[in-house]
Amino acid sequence: MRPITRLRSVRISTSAFDRSIEFYSKGFGLVLEDRNQDVAYFAGARNQSGILELHNGSHDALIGLTFTMATVEDLRTSHRFLSSRGFETKSAFAGEGIGFEVADPDGNRISFTLDDGIPDERPTDDGRPLFLSHVVLNSPDAAKLTSFFVDVLGFKIADRYEKDLLSFLRCAQKQHHCIGISPGPKASLNHFSVDLGGIDALMRGVGRMKKAGFEPIWGPGRHGPGGNVFCYYEDPSGFVPEFTCDVIQIDDEDKWVPKEWPRVPDIANVWGTGGPSKRAVELMSGHRGE
Ligand SMILES: [Fe+2]
Numbered sequence: 087m088r089p090i091t092r093l094r095s096v097r098i099s100t101s102a103f104d105r106s107i108e109f110y111s112k113g114f115g116l117v118l119e120d121r122n123q124d125v126a127y128f129a130g131a132r133n134q135s136g137i138l139e140l141h142n143g144s145h146d147a148l149i150g151l152t153f154t155m156a157t158v159e160d161l162r163t164s165h166r167f168l169s170s171r172g173f174e175t176k177s178a179f180a181g182e183g184i185g186f187e188v189a190d191p192d193g194n195r196i197s198f199t200l201d202d203g204i205p206d207e208r209p210t211d212d213g214r215p216l217f218l219s220h221v222v223l224n225s226p227d228a229a230k231l232t233s234f235f236v237d238v239l240g241f242k243i244a245d246r247y248e249k250d251l252l253s254f255l256r257c258a259q260k261q262h263h264c265i266g267i268s269p270g271p272k273a274s275l276n277h278f279s280v281d282l283g284g285i286d287a288l289m290r291g292v293g294r295m296k297k298a299g300f301e302p303i304w305g306p307g308r309h310g311p312g313g314n315v316f317c318y319y320e321d322p323s324g325f326v327p328e329f330t331c332d333v334i335q336i337d338d339e340d341k342w343v344p345k346e347w348p349r350v351p352d353i354a355n356v357w358g359t360g361g362p363s364k365r366a367v368e369l370m371s372g373h374r375g376e
Contacts, residue, residue, distance in 0.1 A: 087167050087240045088160035089258035091201045093218055093265065095136050095152040096278045098325060099143030105322035106140055113298030114319070114327060115214040115291055116280070130280070131214035132206040137280065138218070146323040148275035150187070150195030151221060151265075153257065154202075161185055161198055171238065191230050192273035194223065196239075209283030209331075213290025219281040219314075219330050220263055222252070224270025224372035232267045241265070244342070245311040247349045254311055262312045262334040270372030277318060277370055279328035285315055288331045292317055303366040307355035308332075311347050318366055326369050 100106045107126050111118040116128040119135055128138040141149060155161050158179070165177055165186045177186035185199035205217040225231040232253050235241040241255040244263045254263035268276055282288045292306060303326070305317035313334040318326050336342045347353050351361045362370070 087238065088155055088164045090153045090198070090239060090241070091156055091258055092154045093151060093220060093257070094154050094199065094201075095139060095218060096221055096275075097139040097141065097149040097151070097195070098275065099141045099145060099147050099149055100321075100323040100325070101144060101146050102322040103140060103142035109300075109321050110138065110140070110327075113295045113300050114321075115212075115294060117214075130205065130216040130218075131210045132208070132216055133203075134205045134217040137215075138278075146325065148194060148223070148273075150197060152197040152199055154199055156201050158184060158200060161200065164198065168238070173238075191227065191234050192223070192225050194273065207281070207283050209287035211290075213282055213287040213292075213294060215280035215291070215329070216283050217281055219261070219279040219328075219333060220265060221278040222266035222268055222276035222370075224268050224272070224274045224276045224370075226270065226272055228253070228267050228269040235265065235267070242339075243344050244336070245345050245347060247311070247347050249349070251349050252311075256336070260335040260337060262314075262336060272372055274372040275325060276372065277326035277328050279316075279330045281333070282329055282331050284331050288315055288317065288329050291329050295319065303369070304362040305329075305355075305359075307357050307359050310353035310356050311345075318362070318370075320365065320369060324369055326366065 110116045119127040119129045124142050126140040129135040173188045175186050175188050187197040190196050235255050244254040244256045246253040252268045255265045256263050282291050302317045303320050308315050314330045315332050317329045
């Protein structure tokens, strides 16, 4: 498997399609790039297109994630590698949309496409999301899913909470993690996170959300593992999008020693401004709708 350079996009199916388009383009601050009756595509405020795809569906579920690789040759080599390991792959290596797709052990569709360059990470004056930072997945077999990302796709464990309550995984980039895996009752999206480029921009985003009538379900605060500032919201179909910034950048891979963090309130939020609301726990844990 060749190195994965970044997490590029998250694709979700929503039963509240029109209201979600309004939520993400107005208060949340993404740029609506294109839409039809079935799909809506959102970009960041600068040069990152397609960071969120909303699919008009009868239920609310994660469809898949898109990661990038540096070259077409990396994509081809990785496609051959996964095929040789018995993974069923769909591929396209001609024309536009070069890349391939594979299902992870939980059935999430994991796509790979060509990296089109480092995102412009300068915050905007009005505090808008710039690029997709990370996602956290809930899994009924978190050890198996983690093994898929680490042993098959080549991710590295950056840090984890005690008792394997949440593992943070890094691809071939400096950012501490672009994916997290948490045990859950069923495969689901715990949350996804967009980076706003700085604390001031993040707080302007929080202000814009407030004016649009949306209060955080957790935050603002700062996490211990990953070091990032966070603020979590509830979207119209119960997905949890997060504003983030200041994720730790690992400059020297060889010197990084993954830690096992205690699962205590002052580690989950080192500012001490409070833990997740009951609603946040319900929505993020994967117990929703049970
Ligand atoms: Fe997060």
